[in-house]
Amino acid sequence: MSTDPPGWELPLRLLLGFRVLIDELHAELARQGHPDLRPMHGFVMQAIGRGGTTAAELGRLLGVSKQAAGKTIDTLERVGYVERGADPADARRKVVRLTERGIESLALAARIFDDLRARWAHALGEDRLRALETDLRAVTPPGALRLDIPGWFGGLD
Template sequence: MSSPDAPGFELPLRLLLGFRVIIDELHAELARRGHPDLKPMYGFACQAIGPGVTAVELGRKMGVSKQAAGKTIDQLTKLGYVERATDPHDARRKIVRLTPRGIESLTLAAEIFDQIRARWVKTLGADRVRAMEQDLRTMTPPDPFQLDMPRWFGTF
């Protein structure tokens, strides 16, 4: 147990550890529910793909090269989470979009995140969880969907 005067380096480590605990639990549950091949980075990619993007757009959103985005798209295609298609508005443009399996994985992930948060509320109390979330909103940028984590961590 740390003291109220914990060293400054502990805060980012605890925040990262909390993130890791939640993401590990999410992916263990996704695996139990039929998505054993989904990796955390694939979740970032599926969120970034949304209704459809090109490989260049995906790379830009994730903060990685077009080639790195293309490799991720290849893997997600093999796993059945995305498909390549011709843009209906521009036949020269190739887009990547989620398949029903990809949409299902995001829907399940949202459900599982809600269950995880509910357990945190049960353990810590609703007021403390709400206060923690509000404090993090105060200290972080307004857009929580910073999908360029792979680049930031130097994954690519």
């Protein structure tokens, strides 16, 4: 009889680790003044980036419809993380940009992730955590991280 865990456990443990980190991130974001942010909002704001984008481009990046992207933009605009404006190169085109609050929340999230990583390093040991990160890089595609998780999981909101 094998002592190896069943194959289906690996993706669930990876997802659970992701969930633990994201839940802790959002609890801390809420404590530090960002209670309206939801996990998918991070993907959306990363996809918008510092240069801004259109709802159609955002939908393509996230793997969702323009309408789903627009609904999330509406939510983020209502709570002050993004704003819409005319494209300086084409006034017919509306561009979504991060507000100062949106930029600040991403910087805060980065600092919180650093703190969470440090806690995991303390719990597991720095060498083991670094080995885990190296191993995950070895079995995942190189390059930029994909932002189409919302579409892959079935949409936004």
